[in-house]
Amino acid sequence: MKHVFFVLVFFALFVEPAYCYLDPGTGSMLAQLIMGGVAGVLVVFKLYWKKVKSFFIKTNSNPERDDTSQKE
Amino acid sequence: MSLIPDPASFRDPAGRIFTKNKRIFRLISDRGAHNYQLVRDTNFIQKMAGLGKIIETLEVDPVIIDDPALHPNYVVEHPFLPFISYPYEWCFPMLKKAALLHLDLQSQALEGNLMFSDASAYNIQFKGPRPTFIDSLSIQPYQEGQIWEGHRQFCEQFLNPLLLRSLLGVTHNSWYRGNLEGIPSDELCKMLPWYKKLSRNLFLHVALPSRLNNLAKNEKADSLSSLNHNLPKETLTKIFKQLYSWISNLKPLASSNSTWGNYDFIHCYESEEIIKKQNFITHFIQKTKPNTVWDLGCNTGEYSELALGAGASQVIGFDFDQSALEKSFERAEKNNLNFLPLFFDGANPSPEQGWNCQERKSLMNRKNADAVLALAFEHHLAIGRNIPLDQFIDWLVNLAPCGVVEFIPKEDPNLKLMLRLRKDIFDDYNEESFRNILEKKCRIVSSQTISKSKRMLYWFERL
Missing domain, CATH: 1.10.510 (Transferase(Phosphotransferase); domain 1)
Incomplete structure (x- = not known):
C-alpha cells in the first residue's frame, strides 16, 4: 500500500491535467475511495493509464487534435 | 406580520427558513419529510441540542404558518439568534x-x-x-457505502x-x-x-x-457514475x-504583523488614567443598561469584559488585528464571556453579498447594538484612512442610540507616530471641531479628559 501511495504522489504532483467542465466534487470522491482501499486506487490508476495512453496515441497519430496534451 | 423567507435559505429544496416577528421557522417540504421523520426519531438532534452543539429544534403545528401559498409537511421552530456572523x-x-x-x-x-x-x-x-x-x-440517514x-x-x-x-x-x-x-x-x-x-x-x-x-474533468460523466x-x-x-x-x-x-496584540503590555495610559477610563465606561454601562454593546476596536477585549461586568448581557467586538482578536477570543473562552470578537475593517465593513446581493448581510444590516464603544478607534479612521470627522460621527451615531467615543488629539504620541511620515492634511482635526460636530447629532451627557495627552471621552445620546 505504501508503494501505491508514493506512485500516486508522483502522478498527482507531476502529471499536469487538462481543463474542462465537470462536477467539482469528483476529486474528493476519488480521494476518499483511495483512502477506502485498493478498489479506489485501481480506479484512479485506470484514469491515469487512459491519460498516458491517450498522450502517446494522439501525439503519434493526429497532433493537431491533441486536446489532452501535456503542458510541458 | 407575515412570513419572510430568509434570503440565505434557498439551496435545499427539503426545507426553507422563514422569520415571523423575530421567530424562526423551518418549513419542511414533501421532499424532506421522510428524512426528517427518520432523523427526528433517532433523538440525535435533541441530544446534541442538550449539549449546546446543535440549535434547539421544536416541532410546532403547521397551522401556525398562516399562508395559503405554503404547504409544509412539518414546521419546526428554532430560537432567534441575536446576531449572525460569517466565517x-x-x-x-x-x-x-x-x-x-x-x-x-x-x-x-x-x-x-x-x-x-x-x-x-x-x-x-x-x-x-x-x-x-x-x-x-x-x-440525514446514512446509506451503507456512501461517500x-x-x-x-x-x-x-x-x-x-x-x-x-x-x-x-x-x-x-x-x-x-x-x-x-x-x-x-x-x-x-x-x-x-x-x-x-x-x-x-x-x-x-x-x-x-x-x-x-x-x-x-476529461472523463465523460457516465464513465464516472458507473464507478x-x-x-x-x-x-x-x-x-x-x-x-x-x-x-x-x-x-x-x-x-510579526500584529500592531495591537500586545496592547495589554504597551498601554498608552498610566495606571490612574486607566482607572479613570474604566470608571467612565462602567458608569456609562450601569446608567444606560444596554443589552447588546458593540465594541469597535475591541483590541484584546479588556473593555468588552468590563462592559459585561457592568451589566451588559452581550458584547460584539470588532477589530482588524488578528492577534488582538485571537487574544479576545481566548479571553471570552477562558472567562466564559458572552463576547464575540469579529474581524472588521472600519473603513470597509462586510457588505451585502452572495446570491442576489442578499445572501450574506452587510454589517450595517445586522445592527443590533443598544450602545457602542469606540475607544482609541476614531483616529484609525479619521487619520489612518482619511475619513472626515463629520462622516465618521454620522456613521458612529447611526450604529446605536448611545455610546462612548474617545477623541485622540494631535498631541498624543500615538497620533504623532501616525503623522510622522506623512503630510498633516487634517486642518480641522481638533477637539473643538470634534465636539461641535458631535453636538449637532447628539446630546453630550458627559465628557472627561483621561490622559496627559488630553485624550477625551464623550458619552453621547443620539438626538
Whole structure:
C-alpha cells in the first residue's frame, strides 16, 4: 500500500491535467475511495493509464487534435 | 406580520427558513419529510441540542404558518439568534473551533447511522465563544457505502482557510469574503511548495483531490457514475478522526504583523488614567443598561469584559488585528464571556453579498447594538484612512442610540507616530471641531479628559 501511495504522489504532483467542465466534487470522491482501499486506487490508476495512453496515441497519430496534451 | 423567507435559505429544496416577528421557522417540504421523520426519531438532534452543539429544534403545528401559498409537511421552530456572523469575520481559533465542532458532530452522527449532507461553515453560528450548528435539516440517514459528500466543501470552507494561515501565515478573511465558498484546494495548492504537499494529510485531503478533480474533468460523466462508490463506514470514521486530530494541532504561523496584540503590555495610559477610563465606561454601562454593546476596536477585549461586568448581557467586538482578536477570543473562552470578537475593517465593513446581493448581510444590516464603544478607534479612521470627522460621527451615531467615543488629539504620541511620515492634511482635526460636530447629532451627557495627552471621552445620546 505504501508503494501505491508514493506512485500516486508522483502522478498527482507531476502529471499536469487538462481543463474542462465537470462536477467539482469528483476529486474528493476519488480521494476518499483511495483512502477506502485498493478498489479506489485501481480506479484512479485506470484514469491515469487512459491519460498516458491517450498522450502517446494522439501525439503519434493526429497532433493537431491533441486536446489532452501535456503542458510541458 | 407575515412570513419572510430568509434570503440565505434557498439551496435545499427539503426545507426553507422563514422569520415571523423575530421567530424562526423551518418549513419542511414533501421532499424532506421522510428524512426528517427518520432523523427526528433517532433523538440525535435533541441530544446534541442538550449539549449546546446543535440549535434547539421544536416541532410546532403547521397551522401556525398562516399562508395559503405554503404547504409544509412539518414546521419546526428554532430560537432567534441575536446576531449572525460569517466565517470571513472569524479569527483563526474561531474557524478552528467551528471545524472541530463540525467533525465532532459528524463522527457522532455516523455512530448513530446519520450523515451530514453538506459541510457549510455558514451553518455554524457563535453564541459568545461557543459554536452551534444551526442547520438541523442537513442531517440525514446514512446509506451503507456512501461517500462523504461534504468533503470538498469542508476542505474549502474550513480546512484550507486554516492551512492558509498555519502553513503560509496568510489570514483567510479577505479571500474568504471575496469568494464566499472558501479557499479552493486548487488555488491553495498553487501557493504551497511541493514538499509540503508530501505530508500525508495535506496530500490526501488537499493535493490529491485537487489533482484527481482536474484529471476527472476529461472523463465523460457516465464513465464516472458507473464507478463503484462503496466506501466502508470504518474509512469514514477514520477520515473524521484523522481530520479532527490534524486540525486540533494546527496553529497560526508566527507573524510579526500584529500592531495591537500586545496592547495589554504597551498601554498608552498610566495606571490612574486607566482607572479613570474604566470608571467612565462602567458608569456609562450601569446608567444606560444596554443589552447588546458593540465594541469597535475591541483590541484584546479588556473593555468588552468590563462592559459585561457592568451589566451588559452581550458584547460584539470588532477589530482588524488578528492577534488582538485571537487574544479576545481566548479571553471570552477562558472567562466564559458572552463576547464575540469579529474581524472588521472600519473603513470597509462586510457588505451585502452572495446570491442576489442578499445572501450574506452587510454589517450595517445586522445592527443590533443598544450602545457602542469606540475607544482609541476614531483616529484609525479619521487619520489612518482619511475619513472626515463629520462622516465618521454620522456613521458612529447611526450604529446605536448611545455610546462612548474617545477623541485622540494631535498631541498624543500615538497620533504623532501616525503623522510622522506623512503630510498633516487634517486642518480641522481638533477637539473643538470634534465636539461641535458631535453636538449637532447628539446630546453630550458627559465628557472627561483621561490622559496627559488630553485624550477625551464623550458619552453621547443620539438626538
